[in-house]
Amino acid sequence: MNKIIRTPYVSFRPHTIRPKFSEQLPCDDRLAQRVAQPLFDAGVVIAAITERRNYDSGLKPRPYHDLRLLLQGEMRVEMGGRTYDLEPGDLMACPTGTPLRCSAGRKGTRYLYFFIEDRSDWEPLKKHGDYVRSFESAPVLFLLLRDTLDAMASHQPDTIRRAWQNSRMLIDLLRLEMGRGGSKRSEEGSALNRLVDDVTAAPQKPWDRQNMAARLHLSVSQLTRLFNQELGVSPRELVIRQRMQLATQELLNTNRKIESIAAELGYASFHSFTRLFTRHVGIPPGQYRARYRHPSLPASTPRSSEQSASAPASSTPRMRLRKISCLR
Template sequence: MPGRRYNLPDRLNHSVIDLDSLSRLLTLYPLQTALTIRCHFGAPWQLQVADAGPGRAPWHLVVAGAGWLEMPDGTRVALQAGDAVLFPHGRAHRIVAGDGAPAPSRKVQAPHLLIETNDGTGPASDILCGELRFGPEAEPLLRTLPETVLVRTAGEPALASLQALIALLQQEAQGERPGTAAILAQLSSALFALLLRGWLEQSGTQGLLAVLAEPRLQAALHAMLAEPQRSWNLEGLAALCHMSRATFARLFGEVAGTPPAEVLTQLRMAQAARLLLQGGLGTAQVGEQVGYQSEAAFSRVFKRHHGVGPGEYRRSARSANP
């Protein structure tokens, strides 16, 4: 008899997102967000973005106007005011609007960001552009995201926080008042969390992040995040979720796309990377903090996940950020 299938909903309810676990995840995977360019165009216009390279993920906020997002494979997606789009893997893309050749554009360096305008006489568009910057320790989280993360905020009361953030970014990007640079930096740093939360609420997805949106599994994920050093097993995690071992394993595998043990290892290695970068603990101590009594076993698993051993990982991070 075939096993029961657990389907993710096409649309997730705001109330089921485990915000505490989301906060813990974002703490484990350090990211920086920066607003770099404000584009104010009249149609026809074109915004071309090349492959961003390792550690960089471009994003755009459509504050006003509309356009088409075009990918190298020919995919086209309509964008409108209120849309936020992120490219977690730094994929090349362009956004266009209007017919005919794009009007020539020019860039002016303002005190806090670059301003790009053109002489197009068609419908105006206002787009805020920036990028997410991250080190190798954040790659396990970014790998769970698709090539394009699109969140549509227009007419979505549940996304009021993201709408308000976009409005504040636009307001600060227009001015040159005291404190603008600091305010833009703080607002930008909150963008990824709100964008990710909005995407989870709008998308049926699979992976580590999908577990955040599955109420029946949240207790298990929360426990693994809170105490990664514990020797969690299927029976213990299933009991937290009030399920049988078999039912829990089946549901978790379908939602996360990987067994609970693999998710626990991912979380442990993310925490270990964070502790190594913080300093103050030796390799064996870091291993103990994430559930490994054997330094050799910890080093072996760490190298499998990060490509280098704990010592080399720490040295590389120090040389990159002296």
């Protein structure tokens, strides 16, 4: 079966035949543990991509934190005394113990979800409470989980190694979102969220810790502490991860030289860029391009930096984090 899976963000040609209705990474499955142990170490009970028709979960509190990202179709959510009609790209976060009901009609709905244990390291989820919002990193979340599920299906050593890296990046992405907590933020948290949004939107800019701290009216040490407390990463690490995400998109979507991609992302040294890319993605950029660019997806022509920076996430069927800059 060689069909193309389409979402609002990506067109994806499966390498393997997949179940029609649901694919799961459950914590009690030995193969899933081999493929995605970092997910389970972080408290994830199950991660899945599923499709439902004529679906009604019933209104009841959940024993786990429940995170869902709508990929296709529609879904109605009753949560915390409010009703939401989700659209593709919307993320729902429901802390443990909150009454939740999800439903879909006969046309069906396709979504991914995570059930997460009620642990202290996921406390921000409970602090911010339930919410629904449009999730700008939806393509990344989908592709990281998609690739991890493929690794479970393939049983190949190289894909399993990559799946471990993807699992870590999934946890990083979820922790980043949980630290931001939808729209329920203090004044300081709102300012931090705006800063993170700007870094995410244009990581290729020359961000540095001093300017970031000044923007929040904090010292550099206070900024670092705030990032670690709310997001689980340092300012420098956030920028690097967003750069590496943009790098993977450029490697798979364009014919640009790696040196050009590195320079646009703020790295004057090609070797420094290659070292960081290998540390975050698992293999050097040249190998990544050769291995993961699908032969049925023709390489696009080189793009200008303006085109690259402004291209919507929906045009890039890629895997990883987001864009760049150079924190020292």
